[in-house]
Amino acid sequence: MAWRLAHACFARIIPVLLCVAALGCGGEKTYRISGKVTFKGQPVPSGKIYFIPDGSKGNSGASGYADIKDGQYDTAASGGRGAPPGPVKVVVQGIDPSSPPTKVNPKEDGEVKSKVLFAHYETTYEVPKSSSTKNIDVPAEAGKGPVAPKSGIIIP
Incomplete structure (x- = not known):
């Protein structure tokens, strides 16, 4: 009898706990950021932009990012991710698309390096x-x- 009572309690509690756990897994709220990136007054033709939460100012979470194409970026575009609210470090890498990427090790697949316009601006x-x-x-x-x-190495 005690076993049946315990089984009945667990049979009702487990689904409730699973629902509560699933509701708590919504993830952090991120926000879309878009804009233009210029270098020496000209649109950056290709590159990457990252929005890294500034832990020294109490911000945390996953980084936002986007590809830069023809001087524009949008974290909501394919391959991008929005950033959490609050203070972030913005890191920009500009790539020269006129120079084709080359493999770091031609005998293996994997990483390539590209000619950069500027390696790292923050x-x-x-x-x-x-x-x-x-x-x-x-x-x-x-x-x-x-x-x-x-x-x-820059991975385009």
């Missing part, structure tokens, strides 16, 4: 709790830095 932004526009003008000095990021 600024900050406060992501609002709504869709927003952030235009970025990468200064000419960014192109005078190293020709590749610390890893030496």
Whole structure:
């Protein structure tokens, strides 16, 4: 009898717990960011932009990102992801599309490196709790830095 009572309680409690757990797994809220990226006054033809939550300012979560095409980006476009609200570090990489990517190790599949316009430009932004526009003008000095990021590889 005690076994049947315990079984009946668990049979009712388990589905309720599963529903509560599923409702709590909605993930963090992210917001769309779009805009233009220029370098030396010209649209950046190709590249990547990342919106990394600034942990030093109490922000956390997954990074937002987007491809830069013809000087424009949109985290809502295919291959992109919105960013969590709050302070973020914005990292921009500009790639020269006139130089074809080359394999790091021609005998293997995998990583390729590309000629860069500028390897790494960083600024900050406060992501609002709504869709927003952030235009970025990468200064000419960014192109005078190293020709590749610390890893030496950009994966387009």
